[in-house]
Amino acid sequence: MVKDWVRWHQDYETPDSSLSRRLVVVQEFLVRALTEAPAEPGGQRRLISLCAGDGRDVLPVLARHDSGRTVRAVLAELDPALAERARTTAGELNLPHVDVRTGDAGLIDTYLDAVPAHLVMTCGVFGNIGDEDARRTIAALPDLLVAGGIVIWTRGRGNGSADPSSRVRAHFAENGFKELAFTQPTDARFRVGMNRLVGDSSSARQPPRRLFAFA
Ligand SMILES: C[S@@+](CC[C@H](N)C(=O)[O-])C[C@H]1O[C@@H](n2cnc3c(N)ncnc32)[C@H](O)[C@@H]1O
Structure with missing residues (x-):
């Protein structure tokens, strides 16, 4: 059954929900990334x-931290209602350089014209795809980033004995990324990571077209 992602977003309306707490961390990481990510001349x-x-x-x-509107952002989202919400918010916040694409983010063709990027967000992705897809996606990130580019990602803790975020962190390490930050609250199941590409950017290389599909 296809998950109702509009409904999933409702947890954001509860200020102390795990999702709302995760959002605070993701936004803090992004604020930091905006000061530390490389930029064009x-x-x-x-x-x-x-x-x-x-x-x-x-x-x-x-809106708050890029007053010079230097960031060109491509948001790829499959659900038309959520994509439309993002478009409306971008308009309300006066962000003319935000391009919301209603499309499949598992296919790099959806955002290939924005590659190589300085920042990539993969929040709410790795917990919804298989480990092989996560491995392939992380292995392709050096193809999508400039040298020194930053990725912000999340992963749920799940209920098993092993924390699956360990595998995500290992995949990043194996693919030329240095960990800049990692949060794992003791009283919540979300994890948020921020990694910088310190190995070579391989944006001249052709990455696989299909990175992942939601399970
Ligand atoms: C767990 S939510 C995360 C949303 C957002 N990144 C966040 O953290 O608040 C997963 C999102 O992925 C979207 N989605 C699922 N499969 C997708 C795909 N192949 N391409 C683009 N978006 C997809 C869903 O509609 C949903 O909005």
């Missing part, structure tokens, strides 16, 4: 958000 940056939802992690942060 003119100061411009490209950001890609995969499975962007209604964009509430990215859009308010750009």
Whole structure:
């Protein structure tokens, strides 16, 4: 059964929900990334958000912390209602350089024109795809980023004995990323990571077209 992602977003309306707490961390990481990510000589940056939802992690942060409107953001979201919400929010926040695409973020063709990016967000992705897809997606991130580019990601703790975020962190380490930050609250099941590409950017290389599909 296809999950109701509009309904999933309702947890954001409860201020002390795990999802709301996760949002605070993701936004804090993005604020930091905006000061630490590389930029073009003119100061411009490209950001890609995969499975962007209604964009509430990215859009308010750009409105507050990118006053020069230097970030060109592509938000890829499959659900038309959530994508439309993100478009409306971008308009309300006066963010003309935000391009919300109603499309499949598992296919890199959806945002290939924004590659190589300075920032990539994969929040709410790795917990919804298989480990092989997560491994393939992380292995392709050096193809999507400039050298020194930053990825912000999340992963749920789940109920098993092993914390699956360990595998995500290992995949990043194996693919030329240094961990800049990692949060794992003792009283919540979300994890948020921020990693910088310190290995070579391989944006001249052709990455696989299909990175993942939601399970
Ligand atoms: C767990 S939510 C995360 C939303 C947002 N990134 C956040 O953290 O608030 C997953 C989102 O991925 C979207 N989605 C699922 N499969 C997708 C795909 N193949 N391409 C783009 N978006 C997809 C869903 O509609 C949903 O909005």
